[in-house]
Amino acid sequence: MGVTNLKKDLDVVNIDLDEWDRLMNVNTKSVLLGCRFAIPHMVESGGGSIINTASMAAFAGDSVRSAYGASKAAVVNLTRYIAAQYGKDKIRCNGVAPGLILTPAAKNSMPPAVLDIFAKYNALPYHGEADDIGNTVLFLASDESKFITGQTIQVEGGHYMANPSIADFNQFLAQA
Numbered sequence: 473m474g475v476t477n478l479k480k481d482l483d484v485v486n487i488d489l490d491e492w493d494r495l496m497n498v499n500t501k502s503v504l505l506g507c508r509f510a511i512p513h514m515v516e517s518g519g520g521s522i523i524n525t526a527s528m529a530a531f532a533g534d535s536v537r538s539a540y541g542a543s544k545a546a547v548v549n550l551t552r553y554i555a556a557q558y559g560k561d562k563i564r565c566n567g568v569a570p571g572l573i574l575t576p577a578a579k580n581s582m583p584p585a586v587l588d589i590f591a592k593y594n595a596l597p598y599h600g601e602a603d604d605i606g607n608t609v610l611f612l613a614s615d616e617s618k619f620i621t622g623q624t625i626q627v628e629g630g631h632y633m634a635n636p637s638i639a640d641f642n643q644f645l646a647q648a
């Protein structure tokens with residue numbers, strides 16, 4: 473699960489503090505509770521694989537959505553802590569960090585102009601779909617990933633990986 477509210481989850485000075493608490497509960501505490509209740513059973517049955525849902529908002533600053541970004545960054549580090557605490561019990565814990573994925577919720581809430589902005593900055597010429605996340609989760613759940621733990625895999629079409637000042641540097645080099 474995971475939520476945000478663009479009217480209340482604002483910059484640090486203006487963010488609604490009740491909304492901060494709500495997002496920390498829904499986005500982060502939910503992960504803690506799910507793991508807390510599952511882990512004893514996993515230990516008893518000899519191990520397993522936990523996959524938490526983070527977001528690329530965990531890895532980059534933004535003008536708004538302070539609580540969403542902080543709540544998802546907490547999921548990334550909680551994933552490491554769980555991996556460190558229960559690895560010897562053969563429990564792996566990893567995460568997936570989606571960029572924009574065209575789920576029904578995203579399709580219904582995003583005007584075409586916003587989708588165009590995302591497409592412009594993706595390295596790949598298409599948007600992410602639910603299967604891109606599903607296939608990553610499948611890999612992390614399977615024994616194909618049996619030596620991977622504590623990691624959060626970024627599934628985001630190369631949107632966030634390039635230096636954002638490339639265009640300015642190219643201009644500088646052209647003039648040098």
Ligand SMILES: NC(=O)c1ccc[n+]([C@@H]2O[C@H](COP(=O)([O-])OP(=O)(O)OC[C@H]3O[C@@H](n4cnc5c(N)ncnc54)[C@H](O)[C@@H]3O)[C@@H](O)[C@H]2O)c1
Pocket residue numbers: 473474475498525526527528569570571572573574575576577578
């Ligand atoms: N779609 C994207 O572009 C995108 C990008 C980055 C991260 N994510 C993350 O992926 C996950 C799924 O997102 P989605 O796009 O499928 O959205 P979605 O709205 O379809 O799914 C969110 C789910 O969370 C559940 N939920 C919300 N509040 C809850 C609560 N208080 N208690 C229990 N359940 C609650 C909703 O019922 C829903 O099933 C979320 O964690 C989201 O933050 C999505």
